[in-house]
Amino acid sequence: MPARRAKRTISTVILVLCGVTMILPFAWLLASALKTRAELVAVPPVWIPKAPQWGNFVAVIGEVPLFAYYLNSLIVAGGISFSVLMTSAMAGFALAKYDFRGRDVVFKGILATMMLPSFIFIIPVYYMMRRVPLAGGNDWLGLGGYGLLHSHLSMILPFAVSAWGVFLMRQFMLGIPDSLLDAARIDGASEGRIFWNIILPLTKPALATVGIFTFISQWNNLFWPLVIATSAPELTTLTVGLKMLAIAFDPNRNSHLILAGLTLGILPVTFLFASLQRYYVKGIAMTGIKD
Amino acid sequence: MSKRTRTAWLFLLPVLIFYAIFLVFPVLSSFFLSFREWNMLTPPLQAPNVGWSNYKYIFTEDRVFLKALSNTFIYAMVTVPVSTALSILLAVLVYGRRRDGFWRLLFFLPTITTPVAIGMVWMYLYRPNYGLINSILNAFGLHSLDWLNNPATALLSIMITAVWAGVGTNMLILYAGLKDIPETYYEAAAIDGAHGWRRFWYITFPLLKPAILFVFVTGMIAAWQVFDFIVAMTAPALGKAGGPINSTMTMVLYMYQTAFEYLNMGRASAMAYVLFVIVLGISLVQLRLFRRGGIESY
Amino acid sequence: MRRWVVVFMAIVALAALAVSPALAAEKIKLIMSIHTDFNREGLDDYIRAYEQLHPEIEIVKEVTPFEDYLKKIQIASVSGRGADIYHVYSLWGVELAKSGILDAPPPAVKNDVRKNYVPVAVNGVTINGDIWGIPTEIDNYALVYNKRLLREGGYSEPPRTWDELVEMAKKLTRFDSNGNIKQYGFTFLAGWESAVVHPFLAMLWSNGGEFLSADFKKALFNSPQGVEALEAQLKLFREKGTDVNGSVWDFPNGNIAMMVMAPWDENNLKTTMGERYADVGVAPIPVMKKPATALYTWFAGVGKSSKHKKEAWDFLMWLTAQVQGPNQTTRMGDYLAQRVGAIPSRKIDTENHPKELNDQYTATFIRELKNSIAEPNVAQGAEIKIILMNEIMAAWYGKKDARAALDDAASQINAILAKHYK
Structure with a gap:
């Protein structure tokens, strides 16, 4: 069937074009990180640097504490993921496996929070973080110091629970047969033990999905870390640090260093995340389509 | 209260405490603050009550806010449909290919890359005098464009990048949706002689509808809160994010500047509530669409 | 179940301890x-x-x-x-x-x-x-120019009047075959509010205009002198002596003939230009009616x-x-x-x-x-200058004419001044 073959060719052409568009910015970034300043502003553009400037990377690492940025991102995204996993599993368990008055209201309420734009909390939460009693030089009324504002907790706590995580865990746990739980109860297991020893091991796939999805999205989060790091530069996460590259190195003079910094900031993580594609995709797929 | 019920509430406790502290209280406080003039340096309860003047100001005197509102509207109304349509196309094209894993990975890469970094790279690609995009245009005999440097094309440039970065996520969701369509449907269609376009229109599309709606509506909520791309693409090149001449100013960016650069917490809270009402409106439409799309769990 | 609560509380307490100074x-x-x-x-x-x-x-x-x-x-x-x-x-x-x-x-x-x-x-x-x-x-502003580029264009002296500058900038601008500018006759500072506003103020004052009234109650820059000053800038764009993509930071690359700059750029020019720093010349900002610059x-x-x-x-x-x-x-x-x-x-x-x-x-x-x-110490100074910057740039981009841009800026700025100076 020639028509069919033609169609196949057209679709291949479209896919290849789109694919090239997808990969080109990455390729350009990689090539440009190895260019000299002159090669970057050359007209017509230089595609591949004559002599790769590996020194660009050394120069960036010498000027910008990328390692500290990585560490901060790891602490923040890791802390949030851990907390989201625990709270989501507990709440998901309660909502999936217990029958009590108000359950549906709570569930719907949690789902509804997904519709709130985050800016509506930002200002009060920022102020609350400063006024946490007995932290950061504060007295028991929360006055006198800076509270949690200059600790990683200020970046972790406001995201410690995820409505999406609760939703996903509940959906997954609905699929665990009640008979398993009842059998355990007959054997005299406490509810806590059932949760820890039976439910959690069975929900490992869902936990992996929630954990990885949360980690990636928090790793890439900019807004809140930007607000916090403005007054606490030592908490600068990778996203904020990458944004600051443009300020640390004047984009008009040191673009080669900015691009080298961007390369160091995203390529390792992008490849790591790409290897976790399976879990991530499962996460987005489970959200809306299958219920 | 039975023991079981008590246990259930205990399991829910961390989440409930969190929502009380980090959601209910801040949302109410924001509403309170939107009627005050407060710079966060004084105790909030002593901030002077200014009535509705914050709301009045942003809608009557503040030209930047109205510009931000219209920019955000354009951004959402363009990027979301375009990205959805493109991702349907890509999902259908990739589905059933021999090396579909490779293609999915390709489109997946931008979706997991830090948006700030994507924005900064594209800022370089858009450079007027020695940028990659203009040199490609020139190679085809086309004239250079000013892209981010021109208020007429700046928002468009950002939308292109946003679609580029976001299309992969949508494609993967739709791809998962395609996989859920039982092969028997297609077999039955083939017997009836339905191929190609007809097959897509009568089988694929209706069965994919929940996924498409999901992509569309969640994309909408996110688009109304766009921030990262604007900051990354306009601040380094133009000094002030949202430029040139506020042509890329969006709601969340302007709120951020109002709150954390001008220390006008009251006005920023008022803007947040306006955005809230807008997003709520969209979400209500979402609920309705989802119900009609056959997803009851929402 | 109580154990969980205890564990939870312990975590909270530990966290609080960890962050106490x-x-x-x-x-x-x-x-x-x-x-x-x-x-x-x-x-x-x-x-x-x-x-x-x-x-x-x-x-x-x-x-x-x-x-x-x-x-x-x-x-x-x-x-x-x-x-x-x-x-x-x-x-x-x-x-x-x-x-x-x-x-x-x-x-x-x-x-x-x-x-x-x-x-x-x-x-x-x-x-x-x-x-x-x-x-x-x-810090004040002066005209910084590249002696070599001026020489190549047949000029031995920097411009003294704004008209001369426009004339020279036009001749010193060169294009490639695609119509991209490869050498700028002149570039404006841009990127933050002072960068755009200060050079405009210098021209406004040189043209005999005023920025704000002495009591800060009224914007005066939309006077005929002000419109004329902005018109003079726009003439540069119209005659292709500059465009909106020109960046003063390309000056060290040797493809910018003239720019308005402040003293603090000295070290940057020295380090990025090396031997070619000898080409850098500095002259007063070309005058409109009388010598003046912003500080x-x-x-x-x-x-x-x-x-x-x-x-x-x-x-x-x-x-x-x-x-x-x-x-x-x-x-x-x-x-x-x-x-x-x-x-x-x-x-x-x-x-x-x-x-x-x-x-x-x-x-x-x-x-x-x-x-x-000196620029005046007015309340909401940054905000006022951002407004003025945006309107000046709107004129640069050809979205408004000089009068409309300055009138629009004045009306917004007057509204702000009215709140602070009663």
Whole structure:
């Protein structure tokens, strides 16, 4: 069937074009990180640097504490993921496996929070973080110091629970047969033990999905870390640090260093995340389509 | 209260405490603050009550806010449909290919890359005098464009990048949706002689509808809160994010500047509530669409 | 089940403990907030010298890029971790004083400032009639040009009038086959509000116009003189002497013939241009009707939330007021003239720094001080200038004509002024 073959060719052409568009910015970034300043502003553009400037990377690492940025991102995204996993599993368990008055209201309420734009909390939460009693030089009324504002907790706590995580865990746990739980109860297991020893091991796939999805999205989060790091530069996460590259190195003079910094900031993580594609995709797929 | 019920509430406790502290209280406080003039340096309860003047100001005197509102509207109304349509196309094209894993990975890469970094790279690609995009245009005999440097094309440039970065996520969701369509449907269609376009229109599309709606509506909520791309693409090149001449100013960016650069917490809270009402409106439409799309769990 | 609650509480308690500050340090720690361009070689030597003189004091720099600096000062205060010492742009002083971030100096400091600094700098630290800090650097604007490019275009002298500049810029602009500019005759500063507004103010004043009324109640820049000044800028765009993509930061690449610049770019030009720095020439801004240029100042002050205000002021006075060395200058004067590349504001420093202030780059800026008009310390100064910048740029982009742009700016600015000056 020639028509069919033609169609196949057209679709291949479209896919290849789109694919090239997808990969080109990455390729350009990689090539440009190895260019000299002159090669970057050359007209017509230089595609591949004559002599790769590996020194660009050394120069960036010498000027910008990328390692500290990585560490901060790891602490923040890791802390949030851990907390989201625990709270989501507990709440998901309660909502999936217990029958009590108000359950549906709570569930719907949690789902509804997904519709709130985050800016509506930002200002009060920022102020609350400063006024946490007995932290950061504060007295028991929360006055006198800076509270949690200059600790990683200020970046972790406001995201410690995820409505999406609760939703996903509940959906997954609905699929665990009640008979398993009842059998355990007959054997005299406490509810806590059932949760820890039976439910959690069975929900490992869902936990992996929630954990990885949360980690990636928090790793890439900019807004809140930007607000916090403005007054606490030592908490600068990778996203904020990458944004600051443009300020640390004047984009008009040191673009080669900015691009080298961007390369160091995203390529390792992008490849790591790409290897976790399976879990991530499962996460987005489970959200809306299958219920 | 039975023991079981008590246990259930205990399991829910961390989440409930969190929502009380980090959601209910801040949302109410924001509403309170939107009627005050407060710079966060004084105790909030002593901030002077200014009535509705914050709301009045942003809608009557503040030209930047109205510009931000219209920019955000354009951004959402363009990027979301375009990205959805493109991702349907890509999902259908990739589905059933021999090396579909490779293609999915390709489109997946931008979706997991830090948006700030994507924005900064594209800022370089858009450079007027020695940028990659203009040199490609020139190679085809086309004239250079000013892209981010021109208020007429700046928002468009950002939308292109946003679609580029976001299309992969949508494609993967739709791809998962395609996989859920039982092969028997297609077999039955083939017997009836339905191929190609007809097959897509009568089988694929209706069965994919929940996924498409999901992509569309969640994309909408996110688009109304766009921030990262604007900051990354306009601040380094133009000094002030949202430029040139506020042509890329969006709601969340302007709120951020109002709150954390001008220390006008009251006005920023008022803007947040306006955005809230807008997003709520969209979400209500979402609920309705989802119900009609056959997803009851929402 | 109770076990879970206990575990949860324990985690919260541990977290709280972990973030409580370490026991108070024995030394008095002064945090000095400065911006990147002020953090040059040599500053640390002064700090270390002072710490040796006063072993009980430790001075810690907090360096922020200019782009984020005002935000950083404000948010640090809001977060409860304000600095002890600030070095700030005078125009911000109005807001910082009003919002209670800056401390009012002790009488001895005020008297010293009134007596020993050049008048424009004293004006810079004067807010509502009172002194709020110690003046440091003065910056004004001049025309910086590339002698080689001018020579290649057949010009031996920089332009003296704006008309000459437009004419020359047109001839010095070169295009490639795709219509892209590959050499700019002239580029405007852009990217932040002062960059756009200050050169416009210079032309406005040169044309006999005014910026704001003396009582700050009304914008005056949309007068016929103002419209004419903006028209003169627009002529450059229309005649293709420049475009919106030109960036002054390409000057070291050798493809920009002329730009309007401030003294602080000296070090950057020197380091990026190397031998070609010899091509750099500086001349007064071409006049419209009379010689004039814009000027702004920075000052050092102490934070109101500081727990060691006296120590902070003592350090600042040591740095800025104590005359020392063979040249009989102040440490701040030396630092500004030799390292920062700015003009010092203490009288004795302007008199005793002939070498650094008379070089190829800075000499013209010094000579132009007599024609320099200081930007006023008006409330909401940053916001006012952002509005003016956006309207000027709207005219550059051809979205509005000069009159409409300035009228629109004036009406928005008048609304802001009406709230603050009744």
